[in-house]
Amino acid sequence: MPQALGSLTLSHFLLTGAVLFVLGLIGFLSRRNLIIMFLCTEMMFQGVVLTLVAFSRFQSNYTGQTFVIFVLTIAAAEAAMALGLVVLLFRRKRTLDASVWSALSE
Amino acid sequence: MPYVLYIASTLGAVALFMMMPRHGYSPRKLGALLGAVTLGGLWLFLAQHYLEPASDRGITAPAVVYHYIFSGLAIVAAVRVITHDKPVYAALWFVMIVLASAGLLLVLSAEFMAVAMVIIYGGAILVTYVFVIMLASQPGDTAAPDDAPAYDRVSREPAAAVVVGFVLLALLLSAMFATGDSTDSPWLTPNVMAQAPSDELIIEKVLTNRAAQRALDRIGGQGEATVSQTFARTDQLDNTERVGLDLFEGHPLGLELAGVILLMSLVGAVVIARTRVEASQPQEKS
Numbered sequence: 572m573p574q575a576l577g578s579l580t581l582s583h584f585l586l587t588g589a590v591l592f593v594l595g596l597i598g599f600l601s602r603r604n605l606i607i608m609f610l611c612t613e614m615m616f617q618g619v620v621l622t623l624v625a626f627s628r629f630q631s632n633y634t635g636q637t638f639v640i641f642v643l644t645i646a647a648a649e650a651a652m653a654l655g656l657v658v659l660l661f662r663r664k665r666t667l668d669a670s671v672w673s674a675l676s677e
Numbered sequence: 678m679p680y681v682l683y684i685a686s687t688l689g690a691v692a693l694f695m696m697m698p699r700h701g702y703s704p705r706k707l708g709a710l711l712g713a714v715t716l717g718g719l720w721l722f723l724a725q726h727y728l729e730p731a732s733d734r735g736i737t738a739p740a741v742v743y744h745y746i747f748s749g750l751a752i753v754a755a756v757r758v759i760t761h762d763k764p765v766y767a768a769l770w771f772v773m774i775v776l777a778s779a780g781l782l783l784v785l786s787a788e789f790m791a792v793a794m795v796i797i798y799g800g801a802i803l804v805t806y807v808f809v810i811m812l813a814s815q816p817g818d819t820a821a822p823d824d825a826p827a828y829d830r831v832s833r834e835p836a837a838a839v840v841v842g843f844v845l846l847a848l849l850l851s852a853m854f855a856t857g858d859s860t861d862s863p864w865l866t867p868n869v870m871a872q873a874p875s876d877e878l879i880i881e882k883v884l885t886n887r888a889a890q891r892a893l894d895r896i897g898g899q900g901e902a903t904v905s906q907t908f909a910r911t912d913q914l915d916n917t918e919r920v921g922l923d924l925f926e927g928h929p930l931g932l933e934l935a936g937v938i939l940l941m942s943l944v945g946a947v948v949i950a951r952t953r954v955e956a957s958q959p960q961e962k963s
Contacts, residue, residue, distance in 0.1 A: 582723070582853050582854055583723065583744060583748075584744075584781065584785065585849075585853045586723070586748075586850065586853065587748040587751060587752065587781065589846060589849040589850065589853070590752055590755070590846065591751060591752070591755055591774070591778070593842045593843065593845055593846040593849075594693075594752070594755040594756060594758075594759055594842070595755070595759075596838075596841070596842050596845065597693065597759060597838045597839055597841075597842035598758060598759030600833075600834070600837070600838035600841065600842070601697060601759070601832040601833055601834060601835045601838035601839070602759060602832055602833070603828040603829070603831070603832065603833050604764055604828055604829050606764050606768075606806065606809060606810055606813070607758075607759075607764055607767050607829075609806075610758060610764075610767060610768060610771055610806060611758070611759060613771065613798070613802065614755055614758060614759075614771065614774060617751075617774055617775070617778050617798075620778065620782075620790075620794070621778055621781060621782070624782050624785050624787045624790055625785060627785075627787070628785040628786065628787065633919050633920055633922075633923040634923055634927065634928075636787055636789070636790050636916075636920045636923070637920060637923045637924045637927065637928060639790050639793075640793070640920075640924060640935075641931060641935055643793065643794075643797050643798075644935040644938060644939060645938070646797075646798070646802060647797065647801065647802060647939070647942075648938050648939055648941075648942035649942075650802045650805055650806070651805070651942050651943070651945075651946045652942050652945050652946060652949070654805055654806065654809045655945070655946045655949035655950055656949060657809060657813065658809060658812060658813060658949075658950070659949055659950075659952060659954065661812075661813040662954045663954050666826075666828070667764075667813055667826075667828065668826075668828035669828075669833075670828070670833065
């Protein structure tokens with residue numbers, strides 16, 4: 572297919588970013604392990620980062636890549652806090668099952 | 678045209694639903710095959726309709742191959758993360774996502790972001806995740822030590838989650854690939870936002886950016902640099918320098934706020950880690 576080796580369009584990168592975001596969303600909704608749920612939020616961050624950099628490249632505006640630095644900052648802060656909370660929750664009930672915590676009161 | 682996107686979304690949803698962990702038999706091989714066929718078919722369709730003929734303006738031909746390789750790797754790894762039984766393997770597949778998306782960022786000629794992504798995500802955040810997975814692992818059953826606990830083997834409402842996710846995906850795709858005849862908005866026509874701009878256009882746009890212009894003068898040391906000298910100097914700027922200029926010249930307040938957020942999360946993590954927990958729950962209930 573000679574036409575397939577043309578130049579890429581923006582939509583190709585947006586497609587990959589959207590698929591990563593949606594897969595992270597599905598994982599967050601359907602998995603029951605607390606750690607994997609937070610891993611899936613990081614996956615959604617990956618999709619957003621890809622979209623931001625693709626827009627930055629195709630609009631030749633470097634603010635998109637600058638924003639990725641802030642996304643990384645938030646991701647690092649979120650990982651530290653969330654994993655600390657997960658360890659705290661694990662010490663209370665000795666399980667990582669999210670549905671154990673479905674009742675608001677104890 | 679949008680029907681192809683809808684069909685692809687539906688087939689992808691069915692494939693992912695087949696692969697989700699659940700009670701009883703789950704046809705993972707069949708789901709993987711269906712997903713691969715769907716993704717390949719969608720890419721073939723898009724390659725026929727949305728790739729411009731090779732020109733000197735866009736991302737060049739070898740990058741197209743790398744784009745498909747890295748995108749396929751990222752999507753396969755993402756599916757494995759949300760379908761794998763064991764959390765450690767899910768974390769390792771997430772490292773694969775990070776590496777593949779770093780490759781995609783390299784295709785987009787964002788070298789600094791690619792390297793920062795590998796260092797921060799693959800090096801720092803994922804190591805933290807793996808440590809917590811090891812710290813919070815349950816003592817295994819002695820009869821079958823290789824079996825994952827039930828909350829890893831059975832997912833919660835996979836059908837609803839897959840439907841929600843892929844409806845969102847179909848909406849996103851139909852907005853991304855909307856053609857010009859359905860709407861007047863130039864934002865959505867693929868030909869307007871299709872091509873990566875040439876270097877001349879980047880120089881032109883970056884030079885009109887006032888902050889970058891000021892920073893360039895500051896770097897050069899001579900405020901009276903002529904336009905042609907500035908052009909030459911901007912041409913020599915690489916990706917890291919441009920991102921740095923944009924970060925420190927355009928967003929100083931955001932930089933300060935990021936520092937405050939990191940400090941707050943540091944304090945919060947220390948407070949959370951030092952919280953004493955009375956083990957009031959029965960230990961053997963699992």
